[in-house]
Amino acid sequence: MALLKLDDIKKVYHQGKIDVPAIRGISLEIEKGEFTTIFGPSGSGKTTLLNIIGCLDKPSSGDITYDGQKKLSELSKNELSDFRRYNLGFIFQGHNLIPVLTAFENVEFAIRIIDEITKKERRKKVLDILESVGLKGLENRKPNELSGGQKQRVAIARALVKNPKLVLADEPTANLDSETSEEVLDIMLKMNEKLGTTFIFSTHDPQVMKYARRLIEIRDGKVTHDEQGEDLDVPH
Amino acid sequence: MFLTKLAIKNLTRHKRRTIITALVISFGIFIFLVSDSLMVGMRDLTLNNSINLQTGHLQVMNEEYWDEKEELPMDNLIEQNPAILEQINNIINTDNYTSRLQFSASINNGREEFPINAIGIDPEKDKKVFNLEEYILEGEMFTEGQNVVIGKGLANLMGFSVGDYVTLLFRTKEGTFNTIDAQLTGVLDAPHPEINEFHVYLPLDLAQDSLNIGNKVSRYLFRLDNRDNSIEVSNKLNTFFNDRGSNLQAYNWEQLSQELLAMIQQGNIENLVMLFIIIILATVGVINTVILSALERLEEIGMMKALGLKVREIVYVFVIESAGIGFIGSVFGVLLGGIGVYLMSTFGISISTMTEGQTTFGIPIADKIYGGWEINTFIFIFFFGIIISILASILPARWGAKKDPVKAIYHK
Numbered sequence: 244m245a246l247l248k249l250d251d252i253k254k255v256y257h258q259g260k261i262d263v264p265a266i267r268g269i270s271l272e273i274e275k276g277e278f279t280t281i282f283g284p285s286g287s288g289k290t291t292l293l294n295i296i297g298c299l300d301k302p303s304s305g306d307i308t309y310d311g312q313k314k315l316s317e318l319s320k321n322e323l324s325d326f327r328r329y330n331l332g333f334i335f336q337g338h339n340l341i342p343v344l345t346a347f348e349n350v351e352f353a354i355r356i357i358d359e360i361t362k363k364e365r366r367k368k369v370l371d372i373l374e375s376v377g378l379k380g381l382e383n384r385k386p387n388e389l390s391g392g393q394k395q396r397v398a399i400a401r402a403l404v405k406n407p408k409l410v411l412a413d414e415p416t417a418n419l420d421s422e423t424s425e426e427v428l429d430i431m432l433k434m435n436e437k438l439g440t441t442f443i444f445s446t447h448d449p450q451v452m453k454y455a456r457r458l459i460e461i462r463d464g465k466v467t468h469d470e471q472g473e474d475l476d477v478p479h
Numbered sequence: 480m481f482l483t484k485l486a487i488k489n490l491t492r493h494k495r496r497t498i499i500t501a502l503v504i505s506f507g508i509f510i511f512l513v514s515d516s517l518m519v520g521m522r523d524l525t526l527n528n529s530i531n532l533q534t535g536h537l538q539v540m541n542e543e544y545w546d547e548k549e550e551l552p553m554d555n556l557i558e559q560n561p562a563i564l565e566q567i568n569n570i571i572n573t574d575n576y577t578s579r580l581q582f583s584a585s586i587n588n589g590r591e592e593f594p595i596n597a598i599g600i601d602p603e604k605d606k607k608v609f610n611l612e613e614y615i616l617e618g619e620m621f622t623e624g625q626n627v628v629i630g631k632g633l634a635n636l637m638g639f640s641v642g643d644y645v646t647l648l649f650r651t652k653e654g655t656f657n658t659i660d661a662q663l664t665g666v667l668d669a670p671h672p673e674i675n676e677f678h679v680y681l682p683l684d685l686a687q688d689s690l691n692i693g694n695k696v697s698r699y700l701f702r703l704d705n706r707d708n709s710i711e712v713s714n715k716l717n718t719f720f721n722d723r724g725s726n727l728q729a730y731n732w733e734q735l736s737q738e739l740l741a742m743i744q745q746g747n748i749e750n751l752v753m754l755f756i757i758i759i760l761a762t763v764g765v766i767n768t769v770i771l772s773a774l775e776r777l778e779e780i781g782m783m784k785a786l787g788l789k790v791r792e793i794v795y796v797f798v799i800e801s802a803g804i805g806f807i808g809s810v811f812g813v814l815l816g817g818i819g820v821y822l823m824s825t826f827g828i829s830i831s832t833m834t835e836g837q838t839t840f841g842i843p844i845a846d847k848i849y850g851g852w853e854i855n856t857f858i859f860i861f862f863f864g865i866i867i868s869i870l871a872s873i874l875p876a877r878w879g880a881k882k883d884p885v886k887a888i889y890h891k
Contacts, residue, residue, distance in 0.1 A: 343485070
């Protein structure tokens with residue numbers, strides 16, 4: 244059974260009297276454990292689609308079924324918050340760490356608000372995930388004491404620490420140099436393989452696409468290409 | 480708990496802004512405490528002076544006289560009856576009592592006349608209730624005979640010095656004119672402008688003879704061991720008078736100081752104005768800080784929403800942060816206020832310096848006002864600062880927390 248089923252998703256923005264369609268009817272199925280990249284030119288609707296999948300934005304029409312049971316359009320705002328809290332992880336281009344918290348606390352934040360485990364277990368979990376993303380020994384540093392790559396690793400650790408079923412990453416390497424980008428992508432791929440977490444990226448960076456196990460191309464709000472496999476034909 | 484910790488840490492993000500906002504609240508609290516202390520000091524001093532110089536703790540007079548007492552009538556006076564006085568004293572359980580006879584007169588220096596309030600007193604008994612003698616500036620209090628004591632203001636106005644002869648013109652009970660020529664034995668400088676400027680004290684028997692009213696007096700005046708008992712004692716006395724079918728009634732110092740208490744009540748409005756200023760200062764400061772913080776942290780707010788935080792949880796972070804600012808402001812405000820009130824209560828503020836000795840605004844106070852302490856005010860204003868900060872933050876926090884997460888994350 245698919246983890247996500249998108250059924251004729253449409254999104255129209257209203258700018259004054261003008262309707263601007265951003266997504267023009269996308270239907271997709273994402274299986275558990277996929278490492279999927281959505282690519283396309285700027286303004287093609289990648290970020291909008293990711294936001295809709297992440298319940299940060301509502302589609303104008305269509306529905307998303309999660310894990311074969313839950314129809315996201317039927318959930319209230321608070322229920323959507325709970326859904327994100329327990330099931331989704333986000334990695335943003337700008338990492339969005341809280342500057343007054345240390346790396347440890349930024350990661351801990353994601354599970355503190357779930358509060359289902361003891362303090363000891365929580366500490367172990369955070370330290371383990373920070374070690375997994377190569378930040379052992381840097382737990383007590385604040386974001387301004389970390390490099391761009393290190394900050395993005397903290398953001399990855401924060402997204403993964405609660406073992407979400409789905410991680411959404413919007414251009415996670417856009418602000419990183421190519422070497423750091425590869426390191427970050429290696430980590431995410433490792434996590435995908437190790438934890439079975441489903442990843443969906445948006446990008447227009449061919450280097451990122453090389454890591455994908457499924458490539459979905461979007462142009463003008465529509466899926467124009469959808470390919471899966473080991474050696475995908477990465478566009479340049 | 481984590482969100483509380485985050486809110487507290489957020490206070491350190493822009494230390495200068497936090498401190499400035501807190502100082503604005505502190506300033507408001509400081510002004511309030513100092514102003515309140517001044518009001519408390521003025522109230523205590525005013526009431527004490529009024530009690531010690533004019534009203535005593537309790538007075539007994541004819542019920543009809545009470546209604547017209549401002550006109551100082553010669554009707555409805557009390558025939559002094561030692562038996563009744565003894566019964567009253569038994570009920571009150573005090574020997575500290577005196578009688579006074581008040582009447583309207585004019586003082587004359589040979590060239591000019593000035594309307595005054597003449598008061599016949601028995602100096603020996605009077606000092607058991609009042610401390611008038613302590614304020615004799617020149618000369619001394621008379622014991623008997625054709626003597627008077629007047630206030631400094633009146634003496635200056637009429638050009639009298641100790642030893643001079645003073646003429647009082649008045650009407651007797653029958654309405655005929657009469658005069659008293661008396662020697663000025665003392666000049667008072669009391670902390671009460673009315674006494675200094677309008678009162679003339681003379682021996683009670685001289686007043687009674689001159690008015691042709693026998694041994695009648697306007698009122699009996701009493702000093703109790705504790706002024707807080709005056710209501711209870713006056714109620715007891717009134718029950719006694721009513722049971723005997725007497726026209727006499729007892730009035731406690733609060734009833735006797737109604738105008739003064741009303742004036743003090745007016746003064747309390749000043750405190751309300753100060754409270755309002757604090758509300759404005761704290762509200763503007765906190766709203767400004769929360770809006771700035773929310774705008775600066777839009778991406779963070781978006782991230783928090785993406786992590787699954789609800790609007791009320793994000794509002795909670797801002798509210799606790801504001802409570803923290805309110806707490807810091809309140810702590811500093813109360814400390815500064817404490818120092819200010821300490822200085823005021825120790826050194827006082829000279830009213831005569833402020834007014835160049837011309838007036839005390841009709842309030843019975845000395846030339847200096849000392850601040851008063853009221854611990855409840857400190858406790859109240861401490862929590863008030865925090866609560867106002869919390870209340871002021873709710874709307875802007877909701878405004879920030881309800882931002883569309885997509886717009887917040889991408890800072891559109």
